[in-house]
Amino acid sequence: MSDLNQLLAQHAFFAGLEPHLIDRVADMATVAEFPAGTWIARRGTEAGTFHAVIEGRAGIELASAGQPALVVATVHPGEIVGWSWYIEPHRWQFDVVALDPLRTVAIDGGLLRVACVDDHELGYHIGRRLARVVASRLDATRHQLMDVYGHAR
Amino acid sequence: MFVLDPATGLDALVRALVDDGYRVVGPLVRDGVIVYDDVRSGDDLPKGVTVEQSAGRWRLTIDDRPTRFSWTPGADSWKRFVFPAHQEVLRVRHVDGSFATTRPPSPDRPLALLGARDCETRALGVLDRVLIDPDHPDPRYAERRADTFVVAVTCGQPSATCWCTSMGGGPRPREGFDILLTEVTTGVHRLIAEPGSERGSALLARVGIAPATDEDHADVEAVADAATSSMPARLPGADIPTLLAGMHHPHWDEVAARCLSCANCTMVCPTCFCSTLSDTAALGADHAAGAETVRVQEWASCFQLDHSNLAGHPVRATTMSRYRQWLTHKLQTWPEQFGTLGCVGCGRCTTWCPAGIDLVEEAAVLIGAGAQGGTP
Amino acid sequence: MGTLADLRSIPVDPLEPIPYRVVELVQETVDVITVVAAPVGQALPPAQPGQFMLVWAFGVGEIPISVSRMAADGRVMLTVRAVGQVSGAIVGLQVGEVVGLRGPFGTVWPVAEVLGADVVVVAGGLGLAPLRMAIDALVQPDPRRITVVVGSREPAQRLYPGDLTGWAEQGASVHETVDTADREWHGGVGTATTMVERLHHPHQAAFVCGPELMMMSAVRALAQQGVPTDRTWVSLERNMHCGIGHCGRCQLGALLLCRDGAVVRWDHVEELMEVRGR
Numbered sequence: 021m022s023d024l025n026q027l028l029a030q031h032a033f034f035a036g037l038e039p040h041l042i043d044r045v046a047d048m049a050t051v052a053e054f055p056a057g058t059w060i061a062r063r064g065t066e067a068g069t070f071h072a073v074i075e076g077r078a079g080i081e082l083a084s085a086g087q088p089a090l091v092v093a094t095v096h097p098g099e100i101v102g103w104s105w106y107i108e109p110h111r112w113q114f115d116v117v118a119l120d121p122l123r124t125v126a127i128d129g130g131l132l133r134v135a136c137v138d139d140h141e142l143g144y145h146i147g148r149r150l151a152r153v154v155a156s157r158l159d160a161t162r163h164q165l166m167d168v169y170g171h172a173r
Numbered sequence: 174m175f176v177l178d179p180a181t182g183l184d185a186l187v188r189a190l191v192d193d194g195y196r197v198v199g200p201l202v203r204d205g206v207i208v209y210d211d212v213r214s215g216d217d218l219p220k221g222v223t224v225e226q227s228a229g230r231w232r233l234t235i236d237d238r239p240t241r242f243s244w245t246p247g248a249d250s251w252k253r254f255v256f257p258a259h260q261e262v263l264r265v266r267h268v269d270g271s272f273a274t275t276r277p278p279s280p281d282r283p284l285a286l287l288g289a290r291d292c293e294t295r296a297l298g299v300l301d302r303v304l305i306d307p308d309h310p311d312p313r314y315a316e317r318r319a320d321t322f323v324v325a326v327t328c329g330q331p332s333a334t335c336w337c338t339s340m341g342g343g344p345r346p347r348e349g350f351d352i353l354l355t356e357v358t359t360g361v362h363r364l365i366a367e368p369g370s371e372r373g374s375a376l377l378a379r380v381g382i383a384p385a386t387d388e389d390h391a392d393v394e395a396v397a398d399a400a401t402s403s404m405p406a407r408l409p410g411a412d413i414p415t416l417l418a419g420m421h422h423p424h425w426d427e428v429a430a431r432c433l434s435c436a437n438c439t440m441v442c443p444t445c446f447c448s449t450l451s452d453t454a455a456l457g458a459d460h461a462a463g464a465e466t467v468r469v470q471e472w473a474s475c476f477q478l479d480h481s482n483l484a485g486h487p488v489r490a491t492t493m494s495r496y497r498q499w500l501t502h503k504l505q506t507w508p509e510q511f512g513t514l515g516c517v518g519c520g521r522c523t524t525w526c527p528a529g530i531d532l533v534e535e536a537a538v539l540i541g542a543g544a545q546g547g548t549p
Numbered sequence: 550m551g552t553l554a555d556l557r558s559i560p561v562d563p564l565e566p567i568p569y570r571v572v573e574l575v576q577e578t579v580d581v582i583t584v585v586a587a588p589v590g591q592a593l594p595p596a597q598p599g600q601f602m603l604v605w606a607f608g609v610g611e612i613p614i615s616v617s618r619m620a621a622d623g624r625v626m627l628t629v630r631a632v633g634q635v636s637g638a639i640v641g642l643q644v645g646e647v648v649g650l651r652g653p654f655g656t657v658w659p660v661a662e663v664l665g666a667d668v669v670v671v672a673g674g675l676g677l678a679p680l681r682m683a684i685d686a687l688v689q690p691d692p693r694r695i696t697v698v699v700g701s702r703e704p705a706q707r708l709y710p711g712d713l714t715g716w717a718e719q720g721a722s723v724h725e726t727v728d729t730a731d732r733e734w735h736g737g738v739g740t741a742t743t744m745v746e747r748l749h750h751p752h753q754a755a756f757v758c759g760p761e762l763m764m765m766s767a768v769r770a771l772a773q774q775g776v777p778t779d780r781t782w783v784s785l786e787r788n789m790h791c792g793i794g795h796c797g798r799c800q801l802g803a804l805l806l807c808r809d810g811a812v813v814r815w816d817h818v819e820e821l822m823e824v825r826g827r
Contacts, residue, residue: 057732077737079732079738080738088731089731089732090729090730090731091729091730091731091732091734091738092729092738093738093739093743094726094736094737094738094739096737096747098747098749099747117732119732156743156746159740159742159766160739160740160742160743163740163742163762163763163766164728164729164739164740166762167702167728168673168674168759168760168762168763169673169674169675169700169701169702169706169728169759169760169763170702262562262564263562263564263565265566265607265649267607270645270647271568271570271589271590271647272568272607272647272649274565274566276562303794303795304795306793306794306795308793309563309793309794309795311563311795312561312562420824420827421824446795446796446797447796447797447798448791448795448796448797449790449796449798450564450610450611450790450791450796451610452608452609452610452611454608466607466608468564470564473796473797473798475797475800480798481787481788481798481799481800482787482788483761483786483787483788484632484633484786485632485633488787488826488827489826489827490826491826493826494825494826494827497826497827498800498827501802502797502800505803506800506802506803509803510794510803510805
């Protein structure tokens with residue numbers, strides 16, 4: 021098994037995928053490194069690649085004119101950055117920055133999307149994992165919306 | 174057991190208690206209702222009074238009969254004498270850069286409660302369990318209760334809202350009294366008195382006119398039996414806590430649509446103990462404003478919006494949730510908290526509800542659902 | 550009636566506050582301070598981890614505040630945020646002024662019961678205050694078995710940052726998260742639950758304290774990770790008004806939280822917590 025295959029197999033997002041499916045994903049992937057403070061993705065641009073974080077934190081940022089940019093979520097090792105590649109119109113919805121020196125497995129979302137249409141077994145497993153990520157982020161966002169610490173305790 | 178004359182014997186009993194240094198509190202007819210307040214002689218007590226009660230209704234009738242206990246209680250309960258609706262707890266005064274506290278003076282005389290029904294003696298027992306808990310006995314309550322002399326009465330003519338037999342009681346009190354009176358109107362009109370304590374026994378020896386006969390005993394039983402059979406068992410009593418399931422039952426909304434959240438039921442309830450503490454500045458000629466503060470304890474109600482709150486925000490913001498709290502506390506969670514039922518079956522909450530909500534009927538609907546396995 | 554007569558004169562009035570003098574004020578965040586108070590005369594018994602005291606501001610009123618730490622000389626540390634009239638008066642106290650204390654009241658984090666297990670402590674906002682002594686007691690004997698997850702609104706509102714560093718230096722695993730931050734922030738951005746989901750090593754017991762929504766969410770994540778619900782404790786808050794189970798204000802189902810809480814085992818309250826307006 022190549023280093024890349026191993027990184028993917030051990031990553032929480034891909035954990036449990038059959039080795040032949042890991043192989044298919046590995047064919048579309050490469051290891052990427054980002055120094056702290058560099059951009060991983062820019063809002064509005066084409067979402068071609070997504071990242072399985074291996075080391076360091078990525079920050080999902082929102083900026084509005086006249087206000088300082090805010091990190092609204094951090095992505096940690098074992099988690100993924102980006103699902104815009106999977107959903108139309110395949111453009112990044114947020115800015116993503118490397119908060120630490122960041123190591124990821126960068127995966128070509130365009131190729132994986134085609135592969136998912138081609139191979140429904142792969143498509144099912146990827147879709148299911150993405151749904152879990154989206155659900156968890158939605159849950160977190162709803163709780164953050166409640167501003168629970170703004171009230172007592 | 175002794176026999177007392179309904180006129181002279183009762184008067185002698187009141188006067189003996191006064192002579193013994195008690196503050197005697199008993200039933201009086203005032204403003205068209207039965208209230209409990211200070212009595213000085215037997216003549217103060219009602220005569221020929223009957224009471225008709227139903228949901229949202231309480232009516233008094235006086236006729237020329239000589240009966241002394243043919244009525245059922247009004248909104249008043251003995252609670253306010255042992256646990257006043259408003260009482261001073263402490264005075265706190267700034268002294269030498271710190272503060273010093275003083276307690277209000279103790280009552281000058283012990284209480285004698287005259288005419289307590291079984292539901293009412295049991296209500297005192299329920300309050301005792303709450304307020305004289307072993308870890309933190311309430312000193313003000315304990316002091317008032319310590320020497321309270323209780324003259325109980327067998328309930329000869331229960332009202333339509335009475336349901337004590339469902340809640341572990343009955344017309345004839347079994348405990349919690351120093352003297353128990355039973356009024357007999359068959360044959361010679363008389364009061365049969367039995368002692369419940371040594372001091373009760375000693376007092377009866379002074380005021381009783383004759384020892385009770387077997388016939389008197391039989392008449393006491395007959396009065397109690399007749400009263401019991403006039404009261405249908407309305408709910409399965411001790412089983413209510415487990416039957417009353419269903420926090421999401423639709424009936425909570427149905428009853429909330431009728432409930433005014435006025436808190437009457439909790440104010441007339443002889444066992445409701447919720448209270449609030451507050452500080453008021455004491456204004457007096459001898460000290461500047463702000464130098465002394467009075468801590469006051471007042472009755473509170475779970476129907477008040479701010480009764481239960483979290484950082485100042487109400488926890489039970491709807492009438493539905495407040496009614497649910499009242500009923501589930503009274504009938505369901507109280508035994509877990511204090512080892513007794515919280516309700517004694519006196520029916521005051523039903524009678525004095527301005528919307529005529531009958532707690533028993535509401536509980537029956539909720540229990541019906543619980544028994545059929547409603548949503549827990 | 551004989552037993553009642555024995556209670557004719559009870560020397561201790563549980564509603565009577567005892568004078569304590571403010572000896573130090575620690576500004577924790579912009580609206581949170583810790584009042585350090587020392588007994589003027591007689592001291593109250595020391596508070597155990599998780600217990601609270603009723604703090605009385607002269608002529609204003611009384612509120613429950615958890616004891617965040619005890620000092621050997623009887624000093625009590627009370628961390629409070631100004632949200633209402635009484636807490637506002639307490640936050641506005643000056644060194645040298647006197648407050649009245651009653652207590653300590655309530656149940657205790659079962660530290661002895663979980664020692665030896667891998668314990669995760671989850672705190673949200675001011676919820677770290679009632680957990681502070683428990684974390685001290687857990688970390689001291691065996692720091693490597695202790696994980697602390699702390700959620701705050703934003704980096705400037707973190708409570709006891711010095712303690713968090715200290716616990717980490719002693720060997721505990723400390724994870725911080727905030728709702729929003731700028732890029733300088735060293736921890737996570739997200740909920741305490743998200744941070745709990747990241748813990749990969751298994752825990753056998755949990756102490757959780759914070760806003761109710763946060764606790765419910767965190768406990769669900771902990772259960773998912775295999776922490777048994779009967780080894781999970783939470784601290785619940787209501788208007789604990791009298792402290793002794795007499796006033797009925799802090800009821801949650803059959804619990805009188807001032808007496809049966811604030812620390813309760815999760816499986817005892819789980820069902821109730823899901824009911825709105827209970």
